[in-house]
Amino acid sequence: MRDDQRRTSTPESLPEVITRYLKAHRAHDTPTAVTAFTREATVIDDGHTYEGTEAIEGWLGRSATEFTYTSHLVSAQQADATHYIATLHLEGDFPGGTIDLRYQFTLRDDLIEHLVIEP
Known part of the structure; x- marks a missing residue:
């Protein structure tokens, strides 16, 4: 994925499976988050x-707690x-306290x- 080929999207235009995963992960809803993934x-x-x-x-369960x-x-x-990048800003009690992560x-x-x- 070259930077010059990427198109900026709005969060609303992300595919449903990505928004479902992100919402479930944010809510610590591991069962729903797992349904967003292929078996392999x-x-x-x-x-x-x-x-x-x-x-x-297992990873989702650990990261939620x-x-x-x-x-x-x-x-x-x-x-x-088939390729999307979502950048999330996190703030919390982890080392450093804030970070921007690329998904x-x-x-x-x-x-x-x-x-x-x-x-």
């Missing part, structure tokens, strides 16, 4: 890789029909197949 999905977060819905469910934080969608971009989504069959979360 991969998530990369904080240097760790989680493969398959079982591993992703490890720190207390709020998140706000700052921007959204569409690279092509890089790859979709397949209207579900999340790959998600990379990084600063």
